[in-house]
Amino acid sequence: MDLRDLRYFETIAELEHVGQAAERLHRTQPALTGAIRRLEKAAGAPLFERAGRGIRLTPAGKVMLRWARQLRFDAQDAQREMxxxxxxxxxxxxxxxxxxxxxxxxxxxxxxxxxxxxxxxxxxxxxxxxxxxxxxxxxxxxxxxxxxxxxxxxFVSQRLVEDAVVVAASAKHPVFAGKTSLKALGEYRWVLQPAGAPTRDWLDHSFDRHGLPRPVVQVESSSLQMLPALIAETGLLSFISRRHLEGPGRLRSLREVVLKDTTMRRHLVVTHRAxxxxxxxxxxxxxxxx
The missing domain is CATH 3.40.190.10 (Periplasmic binding protein-like II)
Incomplete structure (x- = not known):
């Protein structure tokens, strides 16, 4: 099998369209079709089947894709190692x-x-x-x-450090004036990541488990770096790493709202292909x- 044919095959499999793959690779459609035919002849089975206006991998194609990627990785790794x-x-x-x-x-x-x-x-x-x-x-x-x-x-992962994600607010926030509870936190507005982000989902589920309404999100931000400053400036509650509140680089205007039910413990790890x-x-x- 030719490594170039396999590279073309990977792109076609990703886009599920020969025409779009030809545009990305700056090759003609007949050239890509020829590459697929050569691979199918070597595999002894069709690699794609029609799916609407595009194509999709057959079971044999899925196996071919796995090995095509591995061969590309091996070729790149060999070049880098040498x-x-x-x-x-x-x-x-x-x-x-x-x-x-x-x-x-x-x-x-x-x-x-x-x-x-x-x-x-x-x-x-x-x-x-x-x-x-x-x-x-x-x-x-x-x-x-x-x-x-x-x-x-x-894949292989190695633990580095533990990290805690906690509720935080401006030190002047009224949440610190009374007794802290999960129900009390639901009375205030929040700045949080969008639904689907792991920390946001964990917090939402904490309220779910206690039969309480989820936090009312007034500001939604996908930028974690922006959350501490937003908390300090807006007076909203948020859910951030405790590291923002500790050490010499901490924001002194912020405080942790200490509550076991809203303390998420996680590990930071380094991960690479095995x-x-x-x-x-x-x-x-x-x-x-x-």
Missing amino acids: SDIGRGLSGEVRVGVVPTAAQFLMPKAVSRLLKEAPEVTLKTTVALVDALMPMLRAGELDLIVGTERRAEAG QAYLPPAATRLIALLS
Whole structure:
């Protein structure tokens, strides 16, 4: 099988359309059709079937896609490993980072790495872990520093630190004037991430479990970095990492609303593909984060 044919096949499988794949790859449709025919001849089975105006993978196609990706990963890893021989701590490391880790874990580790290895370059992508995992699966990232999630075959995770997510408010908020309870928190308005974000869902379910209405969200923001400042400026409640409230970089105008029912404990982990090649600089970065 030709690696170029497999690369074309991956793109067609992703887009489920030969014409769109031809545009992305800057190739003609007959060229891509020829690649598919060669792969189907080698596989001894059709790889695609019609689906409306597009196409979709057959069971054989799904198997082919898994191996096509693995072959691409192996070819890329071999090239990177050979180019790293004798270079030591240099080259590029592609890292996906969740916002909390980007703010509180990465700066110190990166600073130490660059002092040890001035020739290393880092390419970072900051996003939630659900957005980063597809990039790791596709081989676009070497590793993710993110929140722990259910184990997935083919990936290895190592715990770094524990993190607590808590309710926070301006130190002048009236919530601190009386007795704190989950019911009392429901009387105020909030600034939270959109529904579907892990911390937002956890908080919503905490109210659900006690038979209480979910928090009334007045401001919804997908930017975790913006939440602490919004809390301080608007007088709304929010749900953020306790790290924003501790240490020398803390916002002194904010306080934690201490309540067991609204304290979410999680771990930050580093995750990479189990069989993937990790550049020496990536391995060193993991050690510095640990």
